[in-house]
Every structure is written in structure tokens, then in C-alpha cells.
Amino acid sequence: MKSFKKDNRELKILDNANVCFENGKIYAIVGESGAGKSTLLNCISLVEKLDDGKIFYKDKDITNIKEKEICNYRKNVGFIFQNYYLDEYLTALENVMVPLLLTDMIIEECRDKAMKQLENVGLKDRMNHYPRELSGGEQQRVAIARALVRNPQIILADEPTGNLDEKNEKNILELIKQIDKKDKCIIIVTHSSKIKKIADVVLEIKQGKLMILSE
Numbered sequence: 001m002k003s004f005k006k007d008n009r010e011l012k013i014l015d016n017a018n019v020c021f022e023n024g025k026i027y028a029i030v031g032e033s034g035a036g037k038s039t040l041l042n043c044i045s046l047v048e049k050l051d052d053g054k055i056f057y058k059d060k061d062i063t064n065i066k067e068k069e070i071c072n073y074r075k076n077v078g079f080i081f082q083n084y085y086l087d088e089y090l091t092a093l094e095n096v097m098v099p100l101l102l103t104d105m106i107i108e109e110c111r112d113k114a115m116k117q118l119e120n121v122g123l124k125d126r127m128n129h130y131p132r133e134l135s136g137g138e139q140q141r142v143a144i145a146r147a148l149v150r151n152p153q154i155i156l157a158d159e160p161t162g163n164l165d166e167k168n169e170k171n172i173l174e175l176i177k178q179i180d181k182k183d184k185c186i187i188i189v190t191h192s193s194k195i196k197k198i199a200d201v202v203l204e205i206k207q208g209k210l211m212i213l214s215e
């Protein structure tokens, strides 16, 4: 269960979110604005703490793990947001290098890996561009490269095509399709019917409950 307290009122957001996300599958989560979709992703990434209930990762209860363990857990998680959230003072390449610089990898290797990842998303010739020198679709591709560069097991995407036109939505869709999902769990909050189509499971959050619409 997840609720927010505001002005002495308790807002119950998620009340019955019983679900097991499995490896090898793409999940699409739909629901009205304000339904609690972002909150659910924040609970999965441990950005938000549950008031009640538990969250497990590989059979381990991670509901109340400490800061250091949270950092370790997040090494397995890649995030993609609607607004890209790139660092505006870093180039595309540097943005993608950031997650690698947090490991003990040497800088040359970080740069090589980040370059390869940017090539994979079709941005070889945009590496030294700053976010403001990139289109929205390109910025999202950089964000995807950054999310994937450490080969995370869990990929969380919060309306990744929400700001994009149809052509760029297609580009992003292709990138998602390219991810080798065998050992990954991909959870995408989305309104895109195209993304829903490639999902193995579609879930809806409604009145705090998480329901399976199709699988």
C-alpha cells in the first residue's frame, strides 16, 4: 500500500498492487492521469517507501533495505522518463558515461562503452551535442542509451514516448523491441497503443488496484 499525506489528509494511491513482474517479459502499465503509475515505478525503484506490504527482488525482501543496499539494488535498474532528464551541462556521450563512472570501470572503457551504446541508438554523429542541441526524439534516445549502458536487469520507463511525435515514437518502439529481453524485465508506463501491442502483459491501475488487462 502506498499513500501520501498532504494537509492532514491521507491520499491512498496504491491499495492492491499485487503483482509479480517476471524476467523475459515486457509489461505495459496504463491508467488515467493521477492513477498512481509513476508512484508504482517509484516504489519499484525504492524512491518511494511503501506504507504497507512488501516488495521482493529475486525472492529477497527489499522493502526496508538500507541506503547502501538500495544503491546496489539500483545498479540493476535502468530508468527512462517522459522528460528525458538529461544533464544539460553534459554532452550526449558524457550523459551516457555517467552510470559507468559510478562503477570502478576505467574512464577509457566507460567512453568506449558509452560510444557503442550511442551508436546502437543511432546517434554516432551526435555524441558531442549538448541536450539543447538535440531534438526531443534524440534526447530520448540518449536517455535510453544511458538507461541501458550498464545492462540493467530491470528497465523502468515512465511514458517514454509521451512527448514525442509518431515518427519518434516509432524510433523508440524499435529500440525497445531491440532490447534482448531474455534476462530482463521491462516495465513501461504508457498510453501508446504501439507499445501496448509489443507488451507481453498489459496492466491497468484503477482506483489503487493493479489489474491485468491482457497477457
Ligand SMILES: Nc1ncnc2c1ncn2[C@@H]1O[C@H](COP(=O)(O)OP(=O)(O)O)[C@@H](O)[C@H]1O
Pocket (backbone or CB within 6 Å): 004, 005, 006, 011, 013, 031, 032, 033, 034, 035, 036, 037, 038, 039, 040
Ligand atoms: N509526493 C506526493 N505527495 C502527495 N501526493 C502525491 C505525491 N506524489 C504523487 N501524489 C499524488 O498521487 C497521485 C498519483 O500520482 P502519480 O503516480 O504521479 O500518477 P500518474 O503517474 O498515474 O499520473 C496523484 O493524485 C498525485 O497528486
Ligand SMILES: [Mg+2]
Pocket (backbone or CB within 6 Å): 037, 038, 039, 158
Ligand atoms: Mg506519471
